[in-house]
Amino acid sequence: MANGEETIETTRLERNLYSWNFGKLTRIQSEQLLIDEPSGTFLIRESEHYPGDLTLSINDDNKIQHYRIVFDSINGTFTIDDEIFFTDLYLLVKHYEFDADGLCCRLEKPLSSKRDTIDSVKIEKSASPTVPLVLPLNSPIIDYAELHIGKLVGSGEFAEVYEGIYRKSRVAIKILKEPKSTVRFLHEADIMNSLKHQNLVQLLGIAQQPDRIIYLVTEFMAKGSLLHYLTTRGRSVISGKDLISFTIDTCEGLTYLEQNHIVHRDIAASNVLIADDNTAKISDFGLAKCLETTGKENGNSTIKEKIKCRTKWTAPEALESKMYTHKSDMWSYGVLLWEIFSYGRCPYPRIPADDVLFNLKEGYRMEPPHDCPTDIGDIMRQAWHADWNRRPSFHQVLERLKRINLSF
Numbered sequence: 001m002a003n004g005e006e007t008i009e010t011t012r013l014e015r016n017l018y019s020w021n022f023g024k025l026t027r028i029q030s031e032q033l034l035i036d037e038p039s040g041t042f043l044i045r046e047s048e049h050y051p052g053d054l055t056l057s058i059n060d061d062n063k064i065q066h067y068r069i070v071f072d073s074i075n076g077t078f079t080i081d082d083e084i085f086f087t088d089l090y091l092l093v094k095h096y097e098f099d100a101d102g103l104c105c106r107l108e109k110p111l112s113s114k115r116d117t118i119d120s121v122k123i124e125k126s127a128s129p130t131v132p133l134v135l136p137l138n139s140p141i142i143d144y145a146e147l148h149i150g151k152l153v154g155s156g157e158f159a160e161v162y163e164g165i166y167r168k169s170r171v172a173i174k175i176l177k178e179p180k181s182t183v184r185f186l187h188e189a190d191i192m193n194s195l196k197h198q199n200l201v202q203l204l205g206i207a208q209q210p211d212r213i214i215y216l217v218t219e220f221m222a223k224g225s226l227l228h229y230l231t232t233r234g235r236s237v238i239s240g241k242d243l244i245s246f247t248i249d250t251c252e253g254l255t256y257l258e259q260n261h262i263v264h265r266d267i268a269a270s271n272v273l274i275a276d277d278n279t280a281k282i283s284d285f286g287l288a289k290c291l292e293t294t295g296k297e298n299g300n301s302t303i304k305e306k307i308k309c310r311t312k313w314t315a316p317e318a319l320e321s322k323m324y325t326h327k328s329d330m331w332s333y334g335v336l337l338w339e340i341f342s343y344g345r346c347p348y349p350r351i352p353a354d355d356v357l358f359n360l361k362e363g364y365r366m367e368p369p370h371d372c373p374t375d376i377g378d379i380m381r382q383a384w385h386a387d388w389n390r391r392p393s394f395h396q397v398l399e400r401l402k403r404i405n406l407s408f
Helices: 003-014 027-034 089-098 115-126 179-193 226-233 240-259 316-321 326-341 353-361 374-383 394-406
Strands: 041-046 054-060 063-072 077-079 147-155 159-166 169-176 203-208 214-219 272-274 280-282
Touching: 027 041, 027 054, 027 063, 147 169, 159 214, 179 203, 179 214, 226 272, 226 326, 240 280, 240 326, 240 394, 316 326, 316 353, 326 374, 326 394, 374 394
Parallel strands: none
Antiparallel strands: 041 054, 054 063, 063 077, 147 159, 159 169, 169 214, 203 214, 272 280
């Protein structure tokens, strides 16, 4: 065996020599094992999405973070950030035990080998009934072999988003974290496929691996989320005209949703993405619902459903009675306007999320941010009217924003 081949083979064998190596372990199993451990407890497992690579899973203050460890089979090296390369896993672990160096925290201690616990987790998982996976009939299907998955660019509660290439074009690839959220994931694909507008992120198709992992492939938004764009550039780069453009773009997209009887239910600057040309587009339709088949209250279609929502962005009636309408979306849009004109500040500063509803019921409303145009402040106040029937429609706000834009 040549020296290079011997080094690579030795490196492969070293994966199994240390207590922190847990081999074939799913993301869910690793989270179940780590969740009750002290912060900094970690393990390494085989990657579910990238055969040959590994995953470092860490308990970060009761939240489990996952990092892909890329294995270069030619050079026999491991890396997490494509900047520092290690010839074996032991050196990688020792490096991050000494210094977090970009990770959520330092590696404090490896998870002890709880093989009995692992076996029980596997049994619990295998005992779950297998539900046949049916992809939405109307969504375009993409051959997984044509996808090239690159670096991680975002992570949420249900999915991770990677930059990728599909047929020589940059795309965003959304990968489901937990199988139990598959129905929501496919619902999002179905909603996105039915919507075509320049201010909504467009679905290109769905890909699936033989092991049932699902990928949502969308257009790539090079400048990331609106929240990130605002907070990393600020007033010295972003002009008032830019801010108005963001408000118009998002309102255009929401007007289209209103016209098509879709309630988004998760409007926030973090769910608006920015394209290369600075166009703002609404994304994340995981909570979106069609109103056409729901009941009506006071002439307005409503959805009543208990969902996990963002307290500081959600209308009071939705927080209390789980009632979602275009008017509750309008309330959230008012909060989005506040985010835009505050250059990405968190709404209701110094008020804990648990206290927001009480304050709103007592009549409290945020003041418009410093230097916010008076007309925009008026739209915020109208969007936050206690009587949701008296809030404006998105079409009405859009016409006002276009008039405001002419004065800039």
